[in-house]
Amino acid sequence: MRYFLSVAICVIVSLVILIAAARYVVGIWIFTAISSLQLHLAVTCTLAAVAAFVLHRSLLPALLVAASLALGLHALWMTREMVQQPLAGNNVDAPALRLMSFNILSKNRENAGAIRDLILASGADVVNVLEAMPLRGELGALSQIYPYRIGCGEMTKTCDLMVLSKTPLTSPSVHSLSTIFENGMILSDLSWQGRMVHLAAIHTTKPYFDDFQTLELTNAARMLDRLEGPLLVAGDFNASSLAPNIRMFLRWTGLRTASWEPPTWPDWGGWFGVPIDHVYVREPLHIRSLQRLPSSLGSNHYGLVADIVLAP
Structure with a gap:
């Protein structure tokens, strides 16, 4: 029972990862809509893959954990890439x-x-x-x-x-x-x-x-x-x-x-x-x-x- 539950979780996580990662190979609008949730999906998939690994220790859930973390880390990097440059000096008293x-x-x-x-x-x-x-x-x-x-x-x-x-x-x-x-x-x-x-x-x-x-x-x-x-x-x-x-x-x-x-x-x-x-x-x-x-x-x-x- 634990094995089949682990496999079922892995199948679902694999599909979600494939959908989230589609942005890297195609520009179809539906994948663009899903891209806003990349960080949320990555966190969810990581937790689910860890649960699958706990249920049945095997290579597949471990690989899915790694793939989920990669998606999440890249999402974090993308958010930092578009951040404004820090201001030099103290601007606390500057008119706003x-x-x-x-x-x-x-x-x-x-x-x-x-x-x-x-x-x-x-x-x-x-x-x-x-x-x-x-x-x-x-x-x-x-x-x-x-x-x-x-x-x-x-x-x-x-x-x-x-x-x-x-x-x-x-x-x-x-x-x-x-x-x-x-x-x-x-x-x-x-x-x-x-x-x-x-x-x-x-x-x-x-x-x-x-x-x-x-x-x-x-x-x-x-x-x-x-x-x-x-x-x-x-x-x-x-x-x-x-x-x-x-x-x-x-x-x-x-x-x-x-x-x-x-x-x-x-x-x-x-x-x-x-x-x-x-x-x-x-x-x-x-x-x-x-x-x-x-x-x-x-x-x-x-x-x-x-x-x-x-x-x-």
């Missing part, structure tokens, strides 16, 4: 631009007041709200602190992606990155610390809609690559920074991540979730801190708050 990015869930109307209060008390200079429909009735209150807005009636008919700011947003533009999802990116400029900072708020489709997510990231990268100077990008990418198309997007644009990206989805996953909401920067901007909001307030995502500084 605070950004909040939060997918509040379009059906989350009962928590609109709490989300409004959270935004107003956040101290954020710029707020990206995704699936912003619940806040349509709160725009008046939000405008008391954030008089500048793009989205939800300002340059868009829909109320999905919205950018709020305490200071003027110049050169605003709204872009549909594919035919499947309208108004998926908002671009604007913000004057800060004597520099013009390019801002981009992005909401991509989910990765299991064929190749549409990769198409959207490609279109976004083309537009962002034309922008020179400081660039701050945030939003719901529906994929972790491990996904091949996200890595392509980061390489193309020169954007980098914080040293650690908090998991944001699903909300019930807590700290075992997947970081699919991101804040990315391009030099000379630097992410001094990146934190997850303490509560999802009824959304299926946790929001993020980042303090951004200019590198000396």
Whole structure:
């Protein structure tokens, strides 16, 4: 019985490893979707293979442990590869631009007041709200602190992606990155610390809609690559920074991540979730801190708050 149970576990682990490792040989979209879970799958497979080895000591479960560890270690290496360079010197007292990015869930109307209060008390200079429909009735209150807005009636008919700011947003533009999802990116400029900072708020489709997510990231990268100077990008990418198309997007644009990206989805996953909401920067901007909001307030995502500084 122990032998057959060990064999059954090994078969399942082998299939999962083959699926997770497919990213290294093919670029099919379904494997791209799974790539966001590579670290989670590697840890799960390692534990399962160890259990199979305990049940029946043989070469196969030992090899599967090694393969699972290799997948996990490479996932960790990939996360470090896209991390921003450390800042020289102490930047604790440097002025910071605070950004909040939060997918509040379009059906989350009962928590609109709490989300409004959270935004107003956040101290954020710029707020990206995704699936912003619940806040349509709160725009008046939000405008008391954030008089500048793009989205939800300002340059868009829909109320999905919205950018709020305490200071003027110049050169605003709204872009549909594919035919499947309208108004998926908002671009604007913000004057800060004597520099013009390019801002981009992005909401991509989910990765299991064929190749549409990769198409959207490609279109976004083309537009962002034309922008020179400081660039701050945030939003719901529906994929972790491990996904091949996200890595392509980061390489193309020169954007980098914080040293650690908090998991944001699903909300019930807590700290075992997947970081699919991101804040990315391009030099000379630097992410001094990146934190997850303490509560999802009824959304299926946790929001993020980042303090951004200019590198000396």
